[in-house]
Amino acid sequence: MTIRVLDPQIVSRIAAGEVVERPASVVKELVENSLDASASQISIETMGGGVILIRVTDNGIGIPDGEVEFAFDRHATSKIGSLDDLESISSLGFRGEALPSIAAVAQVDIITCVAGKSSGTSLSLKDGVIENKGSQGHPQGTTLTVRNLFRRVPARLKFLKSPTTENSHIANVVSQYALDFPEVKFTLFIDGKVALRTPGSGQLIDSVIEVYGVEIAQNMLEIRNDSKWENGAVYLGITGTVGSPAVSRSNRGCLSFFINRRWVNSRLLAWAVEEAYHGLLPQGKHPIAIINISLPHQEVDVNVHPTKTEVKFQNEHRVFGTVQKTVRRALIELMPVPQIGATATTYVSTPEPRQAVLTSPSDSLTSLPPLAPQTPMVSLPTLRILGQLLSSYIIAEGRDGLYLIDQHAAHERILFEKIKHQRSRQEVEVQGLLEPVTFEVNPKEEEVLKSHYQKLAEFGFSIEPFGDKTYLVRAVPLVLYNKDWAGMMRQLLDFLSGGDWAETIAMSIACHSAVRAGQTLTDDEMDELVRQLEQAAIPHTCPHGRPTMIRLSSGQLEKEFGRS
Ligand code: ADP
Ligand code: MG
Numbered sequence: 001m002t003i004r005v006l007d008p009q010i011v012s013r014i015a016a017g018e019v020v021e022r023p024a025s026v027v028k029e030l031v032e033n034s035l036d037a038s039a040s041q042i043s044i045e046t047m048g049g050g051v052i053l054i055r056v057t058d059n060g061i062g063i064p065d066g067e068v069e070f071a072f073d074r075h076a077t078s079k080i081g082s083l084d085d086l087e088s089i090s091s092l093g094f095r096g097e098a099l100p101s102i103a104a105v106a107q108v109d110i111i112t113c114v115a116g117k118s119s120g121t122s123l124s125l126k127d128g129v130i131e132n133k134g135s136q137g138h139p140q141g142t143t144l145t146v147r148n149l150f151r152r153v154p155a156r157l158k159f160l161k162s163p164t165t166e167n168s169h170i171a172n173v174v175s176q177y178a179l180d181f182p183e184v185k186f187t188l189f190i191d192g193k194v195a196l197r198t199p200g201s202g203q204l205i206d207s208v209i210e211v212y213g214v215e216i217a218q219n220m221l222e223i224r225n226d227s228k229w230e231n232g233a234v235y236l237g238i239t240g241t242v243g244s245p246a247v248s249r250s251n252r253g254c255l256s257f258f259i260n261r262r263w264v265n266s267r268l269l270a271w272a273v274e275e276a277y278h279g280l281l282p283q284g285k286h287p288i289a290i291i292n293i294s295l296p297h298q299e300v301d302v303n304v305h306p307t308k309t310e311v312k313f314q315n316e317h318r319v320f321g322t323v324q325k326t327v328r329r330a331l332i333e334l335m336p337v338p339q340i341g342a343t344a345t346t347y348v349s350t351p352e353p354r355q356a357v358l359t360s361p362s363d364s365l366t367s368l369p370p371l372a373p374q375t376p377m378v379s380l381p382t383l384r385i386l387g388q389l390l391s392s393y394i395i396a397e398g399r400d401g402l403y404l405i406d407q408h409a410a411h412e413r414i415l416f417e418k419i420k421h422q423r424s425r426q427e428v429e430v431q432g433l434l435e436p437v438t439f440e441v442n443p444k445e446e447e448v449l450k451s452h453y454q455k456l457a458e459f460g461f462s463i464e465p466f467g468d469k470t471y472l473v474r475a476v477p478l479v480l481y482n483k484d485w486a487g488m489m490r491q492l493l494d495f496l497s498g499g500d501w502a503e504t505i506a507m508s509i510a511c512h513s514a515v516r517a518g519q520t521l522t523d524d525e526m527d528e529l530v531r532q533l534e535q536a537a538i539p540h541t542c543p544h545g546r547p548t549m550i551r552l553s554s555g556q557l558e559k560e561f562g563r564s
Helices: 023-036 098-104 154-159 163-180 204-212 214-218 267-276 316-334 361-367 407-424 443-457 485-495 501-513 523-535 554-560
Strands: 041-047 053-058 107-113 119-126 129-137 141-147 185-190 193-197 220-228 235-243 255-259 262-264 289-294 384-389 393-398 401-406 430-440 462-465 470-477 549-552
Touching (some): 023 041, 023 053, 023 163, 204 214, 204 235, 214 220, 235 316, 255 267, 267 289, 267 316, 289 316, 384 523, 401 407, 401 523, 401 554, 407 501, 407 523, 430 462, 430 485, 443 462, 470 485, 485 501
Parallel strands (some): 041 185, 255 289
Antiparallel strands (some): 053 141, 107 141, 185 193, 220 235, 235 289, 255 262, 462 470
């Protein structure tokens, strides 16, 4: 799109305001412009906390010769053209405000060159007024230099902090974009020294290494979730990486959120992530997390605040829940067995070498295998059964201490994996009922059952329509025979809608066929249950993400009994 001044009608709909609050805001706007220009390399130089000089050089598409001046007109942008475009903003910029706002409070020079040209266009502005236009050699891309920021706005200058503080804001902005765009090579020079350099490999972990260091990077767990919403159309994708509780921070400065690649602040998302760490981090500690969310543009409004860092979701509940669950699941699945009464930094994992073994913050880092961003595998130590507690928990001894296993949660996990496995191989074990049973449904249940009874067949239910709001059940999955399968079906119809129905059905069957809490088990039954749990792919949690077991280490026992 060419650069055009926006229609006044659109301007009135754009959250207006000054975008240049401090040097870091200039860096943010310029880096966003470079990213919008599809740059794969962006270099940022600053002097004197950004007040003396900020220079951003990119290898993006450049600005055509005849359009450079327009870029400095208020509300001139190449990124949106109509009101409709406001509804689906995919670029980082769209207000056409940054360059004129910066030029109004500093001295600006730009040299820009588009593909196929041997020389670029140069333009100098002082107090927003164009002083010179010329041409100058420049590879494809744009170099924008901002000098003497706020020199003529003493009120702003007065509010700036020390150059060190301003530098740290600048470094933070560049770090966030480096995490946001791992495929872009970023270099930040502060007062002539390299403060950050990322390889642009496209791997998030490589950016994490440069921004937070190798030690933190070794303690990050990958997250991923692709969820379809009710109508099956809306997609909420989540990718990123979150810190194991062993690497927490004492403030929220290490929570990064990107929505459709826009860096945003969101109290809602921060809260969702912190909720996911509930019980895993001590009071006053905060996680490290980098969360990328992708969702349809109509589902999120970025036009809330002039700096575009705040967003509004159409469905806050849904976003909150999905983020919280995704992070929680990663933490629980990838983490060692929770230790009774342990603080988050003293997890001791089961002795599998492939697993991220964290004993304490200091020695964990040296005992780790060479950095590999793969998902750690989970497995159990061999357990010797000692007995049953409260008819609900199996007590066992493992290599390093005492284990308490929640018999229902453990059995649910075993059955859940078995059911999914059998279904995928079309080997579901079915039990025919002695007499077919009629199953009556209300209108709402009927709607759901109508569209799902064939799917239920994949799991071993033989159900057929039998007149008005009545179905005939001829067979049920073997695991549910003699159980309350009708109750299970009713409950299932209640929450089975779009979404991942297969997962929901498997979970429901597992839950209803698993041994209950309060059920006395024989030694052989307990033994069998634990053997099967040892075979499970994810033995540490039930399908809902609750732990199947907790551990009291021998070290803790010694401590509790005053032996150490
Ligand atoms: P916005 O980003 O909201 O469109 P800006 O004032 O930041 O507004 O930029 C105005 C226009 O100048 C942009 O729409 C874009 O066309 C052009 N522009 C700015 N920076 C660059 C750059 N680094 N590379 C290519 N074009 C740029
Ligand atoms: Mg911009």
